[in-house]
Amino acid sequence: MIRVLVTGGAGFIGSHLAERLVEEGNEVVVLDNLDLYYNIKIKKKNIQIIREKGCKFVEGDVTDYKFVKNIIKDIDIIFHEAARPGVRASIKDPFTSNLVNVNGILNILKASVESNVKKVINASSSSVYGKVEYLPFDEKHPTQPLSPYGVSKLAAEHYCRVFYEIYGLPTVSLRYFTVYGPRMRPDLAIPIFTKSMLNNESVIIFGDGEQTRDFTYIDDIINANLNIMKTNRADGEVLNIGGEHYVTINYLVNTLKAMLGSNSHVIYNESVKGDARHTLANIDKAKQLIGYKPKVLLEDGLNRFVKWYKENKDFYEA
Numbered sequence: 577m578i579r580v581l582v583t584g585g586a587g588f589i590g591s592h593l594a595e596r597l598v599e600e601g602n603e604v605v606v607l608d609n610l611d612l613y614y615n616i617k618i619k620k621k622n623i624q625i626i627r628e629k630g631c632k633f634v635e636g637d638v639t640d641y642k643f644v645k646n647i648i649k650d651i652d653i654i655f656h657e658a659a660r661p662g663v664r665a666s667i668k669d670p671f672t673s674n675l676v677n678v679n680g681i682l683n684i685l686k687a688s689v690e691s692n693v694k695k696v697i698n699a700s701s702s703s704v705y706g707k708v709e710y711l712p713f714d715e716k717h718p719t720q721p722l723s724p725y726g727v728s729k730l731a732a733e734h735y736c737r738v739f740y741e742i743y744g745l746p747t748v749s750l751r752y753f754t755v756y757g758p759r760m761r762p763d764l765a766i767p768i769f770t771k772s773m774l775n776n777e778s779v780i781i782f783g784d785g786e787q788t789r790d791f792t793y794i795d796d797i798i799n800a801n802l803n804i805m806k807t808n809r810a811d812g813e814v815l816n817i818g819g820e821h822y823v824t825i826n827y828l829v830n831t832l833k834a835m836l837g838s839n840s841h842v843i844y845n846e847s848v849k850g851d852a853r854h855t856l857a858n859i860d861k862a863k864q865l866i867g868y869k870p871k872v873l874l875e876d877g878l879n880r881f882v883k884w885y886k887e888n889k890d891f892y893e894a
């Protein structure tokens with residue numbers, strides 16, 4: 577039995593990952609400090625779900641080296657999802673993004689080198705690209721992040737690569753592209769739009785709505801992580817994990833409105849500094865090295881999200 581640690585496992589992606597890892601027969605420990613970035617009750621609901629599946633939950637902080645060292649002593653593989661997410665939050669408070677996203681991975685890597693950890697899989701982000709020179713982004717595209725969040729995720733990737741090259745610790749960084757699905761973070765567009773539309777309230781778009789995103793369904797993200805457990809071909813690498821198609825925010829809003837039968841008006845506000853204009857992943861490298869192939873198309877994924885949202889109306893409520 578493989579013993580895995582999922583950091584940030586009370587959050588959106590980490591809790592889905594923990595669930596699947598248990599289902600696949602692994603022994604799963606979840607670590608999270610229940611950070612107050614969003615409603616802690618949501619995180620507690622996630623913990624209840626993963627505990628019922630058989631995960632062990634430990635409350636703790638990845639910025640605490642002693643704690644990290646102690647918790648990973650019997651762990652084989654670490655999935656590092658813990659982070660201070662959010663471009664806008666990082667603009668308001670760059671210190672916290674840096675502390676959690678940079679010191680956090682550094683603690684994980686250093687403690688891993690000093691114990692028996694066989695691989696660290698690091699959750700990175702399309703935010704490392706920032707300024708667009710060409711699309712789709714392949715992994716050789718220049719990295720010029722537009723926000724402190726992007727900078728912190730890029731620094732984390734470099735630490736992973738350096739720990740592979742200097743200390744021989746197998747690491748892989750996965751650049752996730754806008755992840756969505758049931759239990760997704762409440763600060764992201766899809767749940768905010770869905771709530772407004774179901775109440776026939778106005779929907780606010782930042783910018784002209786013609787910015788594009790490569791939306792990636794949560795199950796595809798989880799499959800990419802699981803594929804990495806089965807191969808060492810991506811050790812020391814960064815891989816784009818995207819959905820293989822992109823849409824404008826206007827298209828997203830119109831699609832959701834049609835699905836929900838909503839009459840919501842759209843209000844356009846000033847665009848937010850730090851937000852990328854476009855994201856789209858070239859996923860050839862992930863296809864080649866880990867056999868990654870996204871399966872869920874946007875309309876299907878949105879339908880699944882909306883169905884889940886309607887059946888779990890109180891999930892986001894305090």
Ligand SMILES: NC(=O)c1ccc[n+]([C@@H]2O[C@H](COP(=O)([O-])OP(=O)(O)OC[C@H]3O[C@@H](n4cnc5c(N)ncnc54)[C@H](O)[C@@H]3O)[C@@H](O)[C@H]2O)c1
Nearest residue numbers: 584586587588589608609611637638658659701752754755
């Ligand atoms: N959701 C996306 O679209 C997306 C896109 C690109 C990259 N990512 C990355 O994926 C990972 C997971 O993101 P998510 O959307 O699930 O976010 P999330 O906020 O739902 O999950 C992150 C979890 O980390 C925990 N955490 C924060 N600080 C911590 C600390 N110091 N010690 C221990 N735990 C801590 C939080 O409590 C939270 O439960 C993050 O690394 C994020 O940067 C997410």
